[in-house]
Amino acid sequence: MKLIKIIFLFVLIAGGAISTQAQNKTVKKSFSKYKPPKLITLLSTYKDSVMLNAGETENIIGMPLRIVDDKKNVYTISSYQFLYKKNVVTEEEETGKISAATSIVSDRFRTTPLPERWISKIREQLKKGELLYFFDIIAKDAQGRVMYAPDLKITVL
Numbered sequence: 001m002k003l004i005k006i007i008f009l010f011v012l013i014a015g016g017a018i019s020t021q022a023q024n025k026t027v028k029k030s031f032s033k034y035k036p037p038k039l040i041t042l043l044s045t046y047k048d049s050v051m052l053n054a055g056e057t058e059n060i061i062g063m064p065l066r067i068v069d070d071k072k073n074v075y076t077i078s079s080y081q082f083l084y085k086k087n088v089v090t091e092e093e094e095t096g097k098i099s100a101a102t103s104i105v106s107d108r109f110r111t112t113p114l115p116e117r118w119i120s121k122i123r124e125q126l127k128k129g130e131l132l133y134f135f136d137i138i139a140k141d142a143q144g145r146v147m148y149a150p151d152l153k154i155t156v157l
Helices: 002-024 054-060 116-126
Strands: 039-043 049-052 065-070 074-091 099-107 133-140 146-147 152-156
Touching: 039 133, 039 146, 039 152, 049 054, 054 152, 065 133, 074 146, 074 152
Parallel strands: 049 152
Antiparallel strands: 039 065, 065 074, 074 099, 074 133, 133 146, 133 152
């Protein structure tokens, strides 16, 4: 009986040592450091923050959004968000006083250009002082690496 206890104790200690060794192993993975390129967001030939007259804005709003880098490599757009901040008027119910205000319409899109319904509404309603804003633009390169592209803001003159 004493021999069985000694064998049991030996097995228990040996098992603990093996599990301790297994836990102390470190996994070494090699990752190559990737420096993402400087991306440019384009609508027609316009980039960054621009001020355009209403006519030019109406012309380009139906064009596809494009992402390129400084070497002119083209990137695929996975998704982006678009915001249209438009000028509206409001009326106070009690006094009937009319005042200027703004309204925001925004959505997330996975295809470019914008849907035809959005394009036609913007072209119908576009006025001076309004804002068209493309943001949270997610682009993919040819290897499938995902990265954010810069925002594009158009202010209507």
